[in-house]
Amino acid sequence: MFLAATAKPIDEKLRNLVDEITAENPDLSILAAREFRYSLHQTPVELSIKEPREFNVLEEFIIRAGIEFTPPPTEDELASILGLDPIFVRNTTANLQALQTLSATSPITVTDEGRDFYAKGSVPQPPYPIQIYAVSDALDGKLIFHAEPLNDVSLSLPDLAEFIKIARKINDISALTIEKLQKCIQLSGLDFHVPELGKIVTSCKVLAPAQIIWKNISLLVIFDAVKNTLRIQIRNGKQVLESASKRMELLQAKGKIPWQTLCKLSNEAINFEREAILNHKNDEIESRVAKLSKGALKLSDAEVIPAVREVLNSAKRQIIISCPRLNQAVINAEFLSLLQKLANRGVWILIGYRISPEAAEVEKKLCAIKTPHGLPSVQFFFLENSHIKEVIIDQKNHFYGFFDLVNCGGEYLPNGESVYQVTIPQQVAEAYQFVAHGCHNHAQTQWNIALEKRDFQSAAEALCVWGALNMQNIGLQEIEESNWLELLPVWLNIIFHDLMSHKIIDDSISFTTALSLLSQLSGESACIDELQEGWRKVIQAIASIQPESALSLLNDQVWADFIRLKIVQEHDSRDNFILPPSKPPRKKRGES
Incomplete structure (x- = not known):
């Protein structure tokens, strides 16, 4: 069986991390987890930054006179026109000439650069220096700039470079082009180079030799039972270092990972663990299939398509x-047409897969299927626990199927497919909980990634999955906890979709929580237009089903927020808002 957790080479400080990873993804097994240190090279550098400032009044008059007067005035003539001491004008023009905004001639002549700056309302300043620190990370393959130096901490950990060849090459800062430096500074999240504001890094010089700074990392050996793959992952705390991890995978593919010395793992131990994990996974699948089969109706080949089609066509919500x-052979034109008909009725559709060689093409077709309210009706995603074919409709009907295997000379080969239908409520509920749990885990993972990258589209897709699973409150909670209020209109659209499609108010939905978030928004919020429309539609949709429920949501505080955010007008009344008076019928022509 598996190696006991205590028998695995897992450093004590990493046990909690290992437990979190395996809890979130049961198909992953951590064979080893060790801490190492590796060296960074930190170089102090001096940037030269050119940054404009706004014109003062006299500078603006001088440049404007040089552009608009015909002929342009001399310094003394302009001083006379403005009623100023000529010394003030001469000093200012001398300063503008030094900044190459005016040419050193008389009368006042504005340079091309000066005209550009005048159009922007600013004038260049002499470059100024600032010291920052360039950190070269050979393992991650990056050059990062920091405003403050990294602390040099002594780490009593094994040096990764003693086990794996890591290039000690240091980026030659002085050899980098100015364009490359500017890009690296921007990618480092520093605001020293902002061309759109006229702030430009013009040069960079090294102030002192590089200093070695030690950094600790975690190295995890992970076996994926779904993909039957072994990989090495490098982490900094909980953050996966993608470039470093890919580099380790390349070394692994070339057979350059010394498993025994690096991870205290022998090839025999790795192979034994892999086999044990796969056997355990197969046992789990067989056990689940056996459990599903109790009370299931086996369908003949001729019954499968009509039975599935009939139940799919009867779907109401999910x-x-x-x-x-x-x-793409499965997602054919007939199937897509059926999905669109279901979407038109407001049915949510979740499709999870383990392997899809044509995932991009399939996803493109499925994403085109929209609800009448413009939401994506179909969510298509990788589902780790998808080992058998399953279709669950409205939590009432469950179809599942798998290939029968026949032993041919010691090798098991597929021999037709068995398909079963289950309608026993308890068994359907258990099957639903299993599959829905996988869908929820996918949504949570996608949300976490979207939150880290601030990816609005991915976050919206996660909200749609939760909406399809009737877990709208989880989505709302995530929006509130992350303070990502720009996603509230998406959440409202999901709620509106269900209200209009099914004409039922789910009492479990936290409308009061959603309404309380209005106090955190202002009329200038980025999402205000969509939010205004969203709340109008949702409240009026609730009112069309249960007017008293809509009215109870609009307490004094909520109504004040509705007025403040212009969701309603000040002269509106709550009664008229939830049930707008119907327009009088048009008079026929000829009627007085």
């Missing part, structure tokens, strides 16, 4: 499809 392998 369809979940879990498929180990999915391609």
Whole structure:
């Protein structure tokens, strides 16, 4: 069986991290987890920054006179026109000439550069220096700039370079082009080079030799039972270092990972653990199939398509499809047409897969299927626990299927497919909980990634999955906890979709929590237009079903926020808002 957790080479400080990873993804097994140190090279550098400032009044008059007067005036003539001492004008023009805004001639002549700056309302200043620190990370393959130096901490950890060849090459800062330096500074999140504001890094010089700074990292050996792959992952705390991890994978592919010395793992131990994990996974699948089969109706080949089509066509709110392998042959024109008809009725459709060689093409077709309210009706995603084909409709009908295997000379080969239908409520509920749990985990993972990258589209897709699973409150909670209020209109659209499609108010939805978030918004919020429309639609949709419920939501504080955010007008009344008076019928022509 598996190696006991205590028998695995897992450093004590990493045990909690390992437990978190395996809890979030049961298909992953951590064979080893060790801490190492590796060296960074920190170089103090001096940037030269050129930054404009706004014109003062006299500078603006001088340049404007040089551009608009015909002929341009001399310094003394302009001083006379402005009623100023000529010394003030001469000193200012001398300063503008030094900044190459005016040419050193008389009368006043504005340079091309001066005209550009005048159009922007600013004048260049002499470059000024600032010291920052360039940190070269050979393992991650990056050059990062920091405003403050990294602390040199003594780490009593093994040096990764003693086990794996890591280039000690230091980026030659002085050899980099100014364009490369500018880009690196921007990618480092520093605001020293902002061309759109006229702030430009013009040069960079090294102030002192590089200093070695030690950094600690975690190295994890991970076996993925779904993909049957072994990989090495490098982390800094909980953050995965993608470039470093990919580099380790390349070394692994070349057979350059010394498993025994690096991870205290022998090839025999790795192979034994892999086999044990796969056997355990197969046992889990067989156990689940056996449990599903109790009370299931086996369908004949002729019954499968009509039975599935009939139940799919009867769907009212939700369809979940879990498929180990999915391609364009499955997602054909007939199937897409059926999905669009279901979407038109407001049915949510979740499709999870384990393997899809044509995932991009399939996803493109499925993403085109929209609800009448413009939401993506179909969510298509990788589902780790998708080992057998399953279709669950409205939590009432469950179809599942798998290939029968026949032993041919010691090798098991597929021999037709068995398909079963289950309608026993308890068994359907258990199957639904299993598949829905996988969908929820996917949504949570996608949300976490979207939150880290601030990816609005991915976050919206996660909200749609939660909406399809009737877990709208989880989505709302995540929006509130992350203070990502720009996503509230998406959440409202999901709620509006269900209200209009099913004409039922779900009492469990936290409308009061959603309304309380209005106090954190202002009329200048980026999402205000969508938010105004969203709340109008949702409240009026609730009112069309249960007017008293809509009215109870609009307490004094909420109504004040509605007025403040212009969701309603000051002269509106709550009664008229939730049930707008119908327009009088048009008079026919000829009627007085």
